[in-house]
Amino acid sequence: MSSNGFNTKCVHSGDMEIKGIGNVVTPIFENSTFEFQKSGVPGDYIYSRWGNPTVESFEKKYAELENTKHSFAYSTGMAAITSSVMPFLHAGDSALCLNELYGQTLEFFSKVLPQYKIDIDFIGVEDLNKLEFKNKKYKALYIESITNPLLDVPDIIELARICREKGIKLIVDATFATPYNQNPVSLGADVVLHSGTKYISGHSDLLIGLSGFNDNYDDLDFYRKTFGGTPDAFQAFLAYRGLKTLGLRIERHNSNARKLAEVLHDSEKIETVYYPGLKDGEYYKVAENNLKGYGGMVSFKVKGGIENSHKLIENLTIPKYAVSLGGVESLISIPVEGTHRALTPEERKASGITDNLVRLSVGIEDSEDLVNDFENALAKI
Numbered sequence: 001m002s003s004n005g006f007n008t009k010c011v012h013s014g015d016m017e018i019k020g021i022g023n024v025v026t027p028i029f030e031n032s033t034f035e036f037q038k039s040g041v042p043g044d045y046i047y048s049r050w051g052n053p054t055v056e057s058f059e060k061k062y063a064e065l066e067n068t069k070h071s072f073a074y075s076t077g078m079a080a081i082t083s084s085v086m087p088f089l090h091a092g093d094s095a096l097c098l099n100e101l102y103g104q105t106l107e108f109f110s111k112v113l114p115q116y117k118i119d120i121d122f123i124g125v126e127d128l129n130k131l132e133f134k135n136k137k138y139k140a141l142y143i144e145s146i147t148n149p150l151l152d153v154p155d156i157i158e159l160a161r162i163c164r165e166k167g168i169k170l171i172v173d174a175t176f177a178t179p180y181n182q183n184p185v186s187l188g189a190d191v192v193l194h195s196g197t198k199y200i201s202g203h204s205d206l207l208i209g210l211s212g213f214n215d216n217y218d219d220l221d222f223y224r225k226t227f228g229g230t231p232d233a234f235q236a237f238l239a240y241r242g243l244k245t246l247g248l249r250i251e252r253h254n255s256n257a258r259k260l261a262e263v264l265h266d267s268e269k270i271e272t273v274y275y276p277g278l279k280d281g282e283y284y285k286v287a288e289n290n291l292k293g294y295g296g297m298v299s300f301k302v303k304g305g306i307e308n309s310h311k312l313i314e315n316l317t318i319p320k321y322a323v324s325l326g327g328v329e330s331l332i333s334i335p336v337e338g339t340h341r342a343l344t345p346e347e348r349k350a351s352g353i354t355d356n357l358v359r360l361s362v363g364i365e366d367s368e369d370l371v372n373d374f375e376n377a378l379a380k381i
Ligand SMILES: Cc1ncc(COP(=O)(O)O)c(C=O)c1O
Pocket: 076, 077, 078, 079, 102, 105, 144, 148, 173, 175, 176, 194, 195, 196, 197, 207, 208, 209, 324
């Protein structure tokens, strides 16, 4: 593993040098198949679902930033999640899962895994951080390290300690934190996952997923190949290019989000602000211990219900109303209309997702412009 700093690794790690060419950038190997060296003797690559040089270059760059020995890229974040969780759970097993997660991930745990006779219990972050699960027998614990959409922060350091003691595999989706703000495996988790669609690629122009881990989990390789969720070389190339600026982008996302969180926090039009870096927030202490920066996501509840949330959004000129997050541009959405629309009213209630909740992915625009835009729009509701 390189001892260089984060930005140097972003720029240089994992690059593939081809002898005699002098290429500065890893090329795009758009090959489904690779010729054997001679009859019966394959070269380093055989078939792109099993391995591709461009994809590997991206995986190596990410592994350096994540501080893990191994990493796999997937066609989407969901492919990374499903292909990385299934190997650890078998019929008759039980797993524990946060009750506040990306909607599709929640559905995977609540609707898909039980069909394979895998028993799933759900828990809130507050109870999780009180370690209220430690007397039960679970094979795996699945969490997001900054939850979607309420930005709660599980205490990975403490959870990992208990999980190691009990032989529970701790699997962490760290999409919102990014490897710049947090390396869950270095904090003790077994597997870290990302929707690389978000900050890692960073430009809202592709889908991709990633996992990182230190132990030799052969099943993860087997499930990836068998479920077939490998990315295409061009997709991996774009994400590899995006990774080069991850450090610079996240510094800006972190600082812009903090400024907007403070503006919203001080506004009388806003009921509650959710941002891990607010000192009076419920999870501030845990966030301080588990995160190097507090990320680019801010959620908030607008006084006066969903009508006023819409009014605010309509009066904003910079953020676009769209689901997804982590791109250079600011995006804003209402979870009950987008990311969490498939959840039942009971599931939403259990996760604290009310109609007036707004989720903001703060981009890298000039902070003065963003602050002015929000102050003007808040004045109009
Ligand atoms: C926290 C989180 N994990 C996973 C996913 C799924 O990723 P993808 O859309 O790349 O499949 C998302 C998507 O929004 C997400 O927000």
